[in-house]
Amino acid sequence: xxxxxxxxxxxxxxxxxxxxxxxxxxxxxxxxxxxxxxxxxxxxxxxxxxxxxxxxxxxxxxxxxxxxxxxxxx
Amino acid sequence: xxxxxxxxxxxxxxxxxxxxxxxxxxxxxxxxxxxxxxxxxxxxxxxxxxxxxxxxxxxxxxxxxxxxxxxxxxxxxxxxxxxxxxxxxxxxxxxxxxxxxxxxxxxxxxxxxxxxxxxxxxxxxxxxxxxxxxxxxxxxxxxxxxxxxxxxxxxxxxxxxxxxxxxxxxxxxxxxxxxxxxxxxxxxxxxxxxxxxxxxxxxxxxxxxxxxxxxxxxxxxxxxxxxxxxxxxxxxxxxxxxxxxxxxxxxxxxxxxxxxxxxxxxxxxxxxxxxxxxxxxxxxxxxxxxxxxxxxxxxxxxxxxx
Numbered sequence: 001x002x003x004x005x006x007x008x009x010x011x012x013x014x015x016x017x018x019x020x021x022x023x024x025x026x027x028x029x030x031x032x033x034x035x036x037x038x039x040x041x042x043x044x045x046x047x048x049x050x051x052x053x054x055x056x057x058x059x060x061x062x063x064x065x066x067x068x069x070x071x072x073x074x
Numbered sequence: 075x076x077x078x079x080x081x082x083x084x085x086x087x088x089x090x091x092x093x094x095x096x097x098x099x100x101x102x103x104x105x106x107x108x109x110x111x112x113x114x115x116x117x118x119x120x121x122x123x124x125x126x127x128x129x130x131x132x133x134x135x136x137x138x139x140x141x142x143x144x145x146x147x148x149x150x151x152x153x154x155x156x157x158x159x160x161x162x163x164x165x166x167x168x169x170x171x172x173x174x175x176x177x178x179x180x181x182x183x184x185x186x187x188x189x190x191x192x193x194x195x196x197x198x199x200x201x202x203x204x205x206x207x208x209x210x211x212x213x214x215x216x217x218x219x220x221x222x223x224x225x226x227x228x229x230x231x232x233x234x235x236x237x238x239x240x241x242x243x244x245x246x247x248x249x250x251x252x253x254x255x256x257x258x259x260x261x262x263x264x265x266x267x268x269x270x271x272x273x274x275x276x277x278x279x280x281x282x283x284x285x286x287x288x289x290x291x292x293x294x295x296x297x298x299x300x301x302x303x304x305x306x307x308x309x310x311x312x313x314x315x316x317x318x319x320x321x322x323x324x325x326x327x328x329x330x331x332x333x334x335x336x337x338x339x340x341x342x343x344x345x346x347x348x349x350x351x352x353x354x355x356x357x358x359x360x361x362x363x364x365x366x367x368x369x370x371x372x373x374x375x376x377x378x379x380x
Contacts, residue, residue: 027187034189039136039177042092042192047140047147049269050173050196054142057169057198060237060273067235067244071277 081331083184083352086319090191091354092175094297095267096213098356099176099195100130100348102157107346109358109379111211112197113289116166117204125199127160127172132193132322132329132350135178143170144199155329171271171289172197184331191354198271198289208286212258216295220258222272224286227252229278236261236274239290249278264292299380300355305347307373312339314347316357322350341373356380 091098097110103125104114116123129137131152138149144166152158160172177192200209208224226232232254236243239262247254254276261272272288303316303323313336314323320333325347328337339345347359359378 024187028182028185031185031187031189032182035177035185035191038090038092038189038191039175042175042177042194043138043140045092046138046173046175046194047142049267050140050171051142053171053196053269053271056238056240057143057171057271057273060271061169063237063242064235064273064275068275068277068283071233071235072281072283 081183082186083180083188083190083321083331084319084333085188086321086351086353086355088298088300088319088351088353088355089294089296091297091356092192092194094294095269095291096293096297096299096355097195097291098354099174099193100356100358101174101195101197102128102130103197107358107360108195108197108211109356110195111213111289111291112195113200113209113211113287114197115200115202115207115209115287118201119204123166123201124162124164125160125166126162127164127197128157129160129174129176129195130348131156131158131176132178132324133180133184135176135180138175138177139172140174141170141172143168144172146172155324155327166199166201169198169200169271169273171269172199188352190352193350193354193356196269196289196291198287200271200273200285200287202285206284208284209289210287211289213291213293214258214264215293215297218259218292222256222258222261222286222288224254224256224276224284225252226254226276226278226284227282228280229282232276232278234274234276236272236286238273239264239268239270243274247276258288258290262290264290266292266294268292298355300349300351300357302357302359302378302380303347303349305359305376307339307341310338310340312337312345312347314349316349317351319351319353319355320349321352322348324348324350347376347378 243261323335363374
């Protein structure tokens with residue numbers, strides 16, 4: 001009877017260790033995926049910010065050049 | 075003795091810097107080290123204009139360069155804690171913004187179950203025909219108020235024109251002590267997350283002109299900047315203590331894991347100190363030895379930015 005209890009206890013310990021290893025590996029996988037997702041999102045956001053700022057800069061420079069000439073002439 | 079030897083990265087409860095619109099990449103351009111936002115001017119006269127730009131990389135990973143205006147869009151891998159240079163083939167054909175995202179990979183042992191975030195930065199490059207120029211950067215948040223002091227030569231009044239940040243600003247302002255103070259709030263109409271380059275000039279009544287540009291980024295007010303670390307110099311060593319969230323402390327090319335570190339330190343030489351978190355928050359400090367004749371005198375000064 002004692003031997004069965006020992007075996008069951010060992011088995012439970014083994015299962016819990018395996019579950020812990022599996023859980024830790026899973027958490028690392030999720031973290032890696034989250035990092036990759038964040039990287040892709042950052043890249044897309046950066047491109048959007050850059051494009052929008054560039055459009056505004058282009059039109060600002062063009063309008064400012066016209067104003068500059070007018071002020072310097074006047 | 076090494077204090078920072080935790081062996082793995084530490085969690086940071088803050089929101090990621092990139093999500094908050096807070097730029098923290100370390101950019102080297104036009105002879106300066108910029109933290110997150112940088113600005114340079116280039117003479118328009120040359121047939122082909124190039125610019126040397128580098129970004130600091132940490133622990134190996136990927137750098138992504140992007141510029142709509144200057145036709146840049148590529149990624150490259152890097153190893154270790156190195157400076158990565160923008161391709162020498164990049165031609166600056168017009169004023170543009172160069173954005174860079176540094177994504178450290180770290181090792182699985184360092185990362186464990188932590189998600190890691192990038193460090194992003196933007197460099198505005200202004201092509202100028204010549205003349206006086208003022209270039210500044212601003213990270214702003216919440217109900218911000220800020221002024222730009224434009225230096226001018228001669229005259230009692232100046233016509234000031236600014237565009238580029240969702241607004242056209244035209245005012246005639248009095249010249250005071252050869253400067254014109256411009257309210258950046260009045261010259262722009264920005265909301266949270268907006269990035270823009272304010273482009274303009276001041277022309278005095280004596281027709282003297284100063285061009286000016288301000289690279290501005292409005293970040294989320296819920297974002298907490300990383301605190302300036304405690305620094306202590308003791309018997310030729312620098313002891314650095316950062317926030318608990320700090321994963322990496324680096325002095326020049328020596329990097330340590332943990333929020334505290336001790337480095338050997340020569341007070342007669344310039345140094346660069348970096349503190350980094352997994353959410354892309356960082357502190358960048360530069361040490362400049364003060365010239366003293368004869369020694370001993372004041373040791374030097376630190377300048378830190380968050």
